Amino acid sequence: MEEELLKEEDLGQWRRTHYSKEVGPAMADREVVIMGWVSSVRDHGNISFIIIKDMHGEVQVTAKKSEVGEQLFALAKEVKEHTSLGVRGKVRPQEKAPNGAEVVPAEIKAFSVAKKAAPFMTTGKSSPVGIDTRLDLRAVDLRRQQLGSIFRIRQTVVNAIREFLSRQDFAEVSTPKMIATATEGGAALFPIFYYDREAFLAQSPQLYKEQLTMAFESVFEIGPIFRAEPSRTNRHLSEATSVDVERAFADYGDVMALLERMIIHIIDSVKDRNKADLEFLEIAMPALELPFPKYSYSDLIDKLQEAGERIQWGDDISPQVMKSLQDERLNGFYFIVDWPTSTKPFYVKPRADDPKVCESFDLMYGPLEMSSGSTRINRKNQLIERMQKQGLKPDAFDYHLRVFDFGVPPHAGFGMGLERLLMALAKIENIRDATFYPRDIDRLAP
Template sequence: MDDKIVLEDDLGNLRRSHYSFEISRKNVNEEVVVVGWISSKRDHGNVLFLQLRDQFGEVQIVVKKKETSLQLFKTLRNLKEHSSLAITGVVVEQKNSSSQIEILPKEIKILSISNKPPPFLTQAISSIGIDTRLDLRAIDLRRNYLQFVFKIRNTIINSIREYFNENYFIEVNTPKMIATATEGGAALFPIFYYDREAFLAQSPQLYKEQLTMAFESVFEIAPIFRAEPSRTNRHLSEAISIDAEKAYVDYRDMMEHLEKLIRHIVNRINSKNANELENLGIKLPNVSGSFPRITYTELINNLQANHKFIRWGDDISPKILKDIFSDEFFFITDWPASMKPFYVKSITPGNAQKESAIDEKNLLSESFDLMFGGLELSSGSTRINNKDLLIENMKKKGLNSTAFDYHLRVFDYAMPPHAGFGLGLERLVMALLKLENIRDATFYPRDIDRLTP
C-alpha cells in the first residue's frame, strides 16, 4: 500500500464505484472504491477489521500491519467510530464467514475524523434515554433500529403516493401560513406575517375542499402544526399529515379509500421490507379482511352495559379502546356533531342509516375515526357543501364567518358534494412498527419541550 496518508475534508476526484450491496463474490479480484463511516472496529494486533457503513449496509475492510505503513496503521488504530473513509481496494473472498467478501485496501483516504465517541452505541435498541439520543439525533439515526424504521417509513410514503396516483388523485400543496384558524382557533402557533398576525396551518382542510372544485380528487403529504401542550408519547407539535379530499362522494366512500390505502401500504411493506421487519422482530397486522365498523352510539351503549362510567357525548379514552380492540384497525363512525369541526356534515333523518337526529344536542355527523387499538390514526367526514348551512354551523361553533370570507366566497359557484380524511404519518408508523414513542417516527421531533436540534 502507498505510504501516503491524506487527512482532509475534500474527496477530490475520488468517487464511489460501488455501494455495499453491489459487492459480492462476482466482484472478487476487482478493484473498487467504497465510501462510508466506521460503524465498528476490531483490533487483532497485526490486523485491523473495519466495518465500513454506507446507506445500504456494511462491508468489511481488512488492514494488515505488514502491508501498511506504520503511520497509517497507527492512525487507523486510533480512529474512533463514525470517522469517514474512502477506500480503494481489491475485493477478496472471505472463507468461513457469512459476509462472503471483504476488501483489502490499496489506498485509504481519511475524510473526516470523529473527535469523541457518542454517549450511546449503534446497537439495536439504546438503553440511553430518548432526550440524550435526540440531542444527537443525526448520530442516533445511524443506529440499525432506526435505520430499519425509516426505511419502512420511506416505503409507506412511496406506497401512499402510488395508491393515490393509481386512483386518479392529484398531489397538491397548500399554504402553511394562514390568516384564520381551520379548526376553530385552538392550539395555534401565531407568527408575524409582515405587518399582521398569521398562523401556522393546523390542517390543509379548507384549501383541499376548494381544490376539489378544480381537480375533484386531491391529496397532500405535508407538515401540520398543533400547539397542544401535551407530553404524551403520541403527540407532536409538528407532524406529517396525509390528507385526501374527493368530490361526488361521502364519508362511506372515503372510509373505503382509507381502508384500501392501509391495505396497500401493509402489502408494500411486506414485499419491500422483509429484511427490516425480520430485524425489528415485527409482524404487520392482518389487513386482508374488512375493518370492523362501530357507531359511536353503539360503542357508548356497549361500554355502559359493561359498567364503564361514560356518557353519550364524552370522548373515549385510548386505554378503554385498547382493552377492547387490542392491536387491530377499526372505524368508529357517526360521532356527535358537537364533537366535530364546523365543516362536518350532520346526519339528518333523510340521510341517516341506523340513527337519526332527535334534537340539536343529539345531532350526529357523517364522520369517522380510524383507530388502531387505542391510537387514533385518522379522522374523516362528509363536508358541508352548502354555504348557508356552513355559515349557520360556524355560528353554532362560536366562529365569526366574516373571517372565513376567502373560503365562503367560492361556495357561490356551486361547491360539489365532497368528503375526505387526514391520516397522521407518524402515528401510522408508530402503530405498524409498535414504537413506544412517536418521536422515533420522525427525524427531528418538535414538542412542547423541544425546539432543537
C-alpha cells in the same frame, strides 16, 4: 506525542466505484473504492478490522500488518468509529465478513475524522440512553440500525400512499402553511408575525383541500401541520406530517373504503419492500381483512354502559374505557362512526336522518387514533348555520365561504397522521422516533 497519520483530506478526484452490497465473492481480485462511515473497529494486534457502512449496508476492510505494509497498517489502527472515509483496495472472499467478502486496503483516505465517542452504540434494536441524549445528536442517532430500519419503512409508507392515490386519479396539491384564520376554532395555534399582521401556522389543510375539489375533484397532500400541543406525551408532536385526502362526489362511506384499501396497500408494500427491516426489528405487519370493523359511536356507548362504565352519550371515548369491552378486534384497525355532531368541526355533515350525529369516522389502531374523516357540508347556508352554532364568526371565513356561491361538489375526506401510522406499524414507543427532527413543547433544536 506521536504525529497522527490519519490526516483529513478533501474528496478531490476520488469517487466511489462500488456500494457495500456489491462487494461479494464474485468480485474477487477486483479493485474497488468504497466510501462511508466507520460503524465499528476491531484491533487484534497485527490485524485490524474496519467495518464501513454506506447507504446499502456494510463492508469489512481487513488490514493485516504483513499484507498492507507498516505505514498503512499504522494508519488503519488510528481509524475510529463514525469517521467518514474512502478505501481503495482489492476484494477477497471471506466467509465471516458481510456478503462473504472483505476489502484489502491499498489506500485509506479520511474525509472527516471523528473527534469524540458517541454517547450511544449504532448497533442493536434499541438504545440504552434516553431519547433526549439521542435527539440532541439526532444526525448521529440516525446512523443507528434501528432508526435506519424505521426510516426505510417510513419511505415505503410515503411511497405507497402516493402510488395508491395517484392510481386512483388523485392530484397532489400544496396548500399554504401561513393562514389568516384559525380553521377549527383557534386552540393550539402557533401565531406568526406576517409582515405587519398577525397570522397563524396551519393546523391542517382542511378548508383548502375542500375548496380544491371544485377544480381537481380528488386531491391529496402530504405535508407539515403545526399544533401548539401543550402536553408532554409519547404520541404528540408540535410539527407532524399529515396525509390529507379529499374526494368530490363521495361520502364518508366511500372514503372509509378508500382509506382501508390504502392501509392494505401500505402494509403489503412494507411486507414486500422491508423484509430485512421487519426481521431486524422483529416485528410483523398486522394481518388484515376488509372491511375493517365498524362500531357506531352510539352502539359503543350503549355497550360501555352495559359493561358498567360511567360514560354518557356525547362524551369522548377514551382508550382506557374501550378495554372494558374485551373485544379482540379492538387490537387492530377499526372505525368508530357517526359521532355526535356537537363533537366534530363545523364542516362535518350531520346525518339527514338524525342530525344529532354526523357522517364522520375515526380510524383507530388499538388505542391510537390514526385518522379522522367525514362527509363535508357543501352548501353555504348550512356551513354558516353550523359555524354560528359552534360560536364561530362567519365573517372571518369570508374568503372560504365565497367559493360556495359557485357550485362546490359534494365531497368527503380524511386526514391521517403519518407518524402515528408509523408508530403503529413499526411498533415505535415514542412518536419522536417516527420523525427526523421532532418538535415539542420542550424541543426546538436541533
